Amino acid sequence: MLRIPAVIAVLGLSALTLAACASSPSSAASTSCERTDSDASVLDFAQASGDFGKPAVTLKAPVYVDSTTYTDTEVGTGRQITSDAQDVVFSIAIANGATGQSLVQAAPPVQPLSSWNSSYQGLVTAMMCATEGTRVVAAIPASELSAAGAQDLGVTDDQSIAVTIDITKVYLAAADGTPQYNDRRGMPSVVLAPGGRPGVIVPDAAAPTELAVEVLKKGDGETIGQGDTARVQYTGVNWSTRKVTDSTWENGASVAVAPGSKLAFAPQLVGATVGSQLLVVVPAGASGAGGDAATVYVVDVLGIDDPAATN
Structure with missing residues (x-):
């Protein structure tokens, strides 16, 4: 049984607050990443146990490190x-x-x-370049925790923590599918920042009077089914004012969208593949659309949430 002390407020809620307040992810661009153990000797003092997804960690001897040390016991x-x-x-x-x-x-x-970097830098170091399904055993000094994080864990400046981390799910940072050719006239154009954040150029023309959907990138991942909840990043732009009406990129966190969601583009996710980017123009007055003008949505499909996942 998992023990859930008050410090969970730091490990969960505080990190969520950081994500919600962030203007954008700090490093959206994906790069080549080689995973190597920083020091396998961490296993000399820390032992992982438990089924994958329910890890435990016990110590064979006290541990003190000057920088984050980690090794993968399962890859x-x-x-x-x-x-x-x-x-x-x-x-x-x-x-x-x-x-x-x-x-x-x-x-x-x-x-x-x-979202963990400002309070738990050592956790980010221990997980970077790892793959979904990996179990990491690590030791992290108090110097790679924030003062508040260390205090909430009850760790003094001269102490370290030992951790076991099971990485159960990894999502895309942005749509990474193959660009598709679209030739429908009068549709908005999309330009991408290096990290994948989209910008929308609305043409000087009347908006479509019917729902219009284009696949800008075709991903090679799983297909979104009727009962699935997709994890997405999206930007919405008012056709008339050319202003952004809503953006997860600006809010700093992706969202989970089920096909029955009130978001106007939600039904168009069914049949889309993970890694795809969709351009959806919802006409004025349509269900889920806001205001009296058409709304342009650019939607990146990052993954499919497990049933127990939450926003």
């Missing part, structure tokens, strides 16, 4: 973390490195890896 074959802008789901067990006391066993909700 997954899923998607790799190549950017701290990627949403990651993991389970974690934390013990005090000096006393061996179990501090936390938890499974934080879906959030970008960057």
Whole structure:
């Protein structure tokens, strides 16, 4: 059974707050990433146990490190973390490195890896370049935790923590599918920043009077089914004013969208593949559309949430 102490408010809720307040992910561009153990000797003092997804960590001896040290005891074959802008789901067990006391066993909700950086820099270091399905054993000094994070864990300046991390889900940072040719006249154009954040150029023409959908990028991932909940980034732009009406990129966090969602583009996700980018123009007055003008949506399909995942 997972022990959920008050520090979970730090590991879950505070990280969510950081994600919601961030103007954008800190490093959205994916790069080539080679995963190598920083020091396998971490296994000399820390031992991982438990089924994957429900990790535990126990100490064989006290541990003190000057910088984050980690090794992978299981290597997954899923998607790799190549950017701290990627949403990651993991389970974690934390013990005090000096006393061996179990501090936390938890499974934080879906959030970008960057949301942990300001309070738990060592966790980001230990997970970067790992793949979905990997179990990481690490030791992290108090110097790579924020003062508040260390205090909430009860770790003093001269102590370290030992952790086991099971990386259960890794999402794309942005749509990475193959660009598609579209020749429908009068449709908006989309330009992308290096990290994948879209900008929309609305043409000087009348908006479509019927729903219009284009696949800008075709992903090679799983297909979104009627009962699935997609994890997406999106931007909405008012056709008449050319102003952004809503943007997860600006809000700093992706969202989970089910086909029955009130978001006007939600039904168009059914049949889309992970890695795809959709351009959806919703005419004025349509269900889910806002105001008296058409809305342009650019939607990146980043993955499919597990049933237990939350925003």
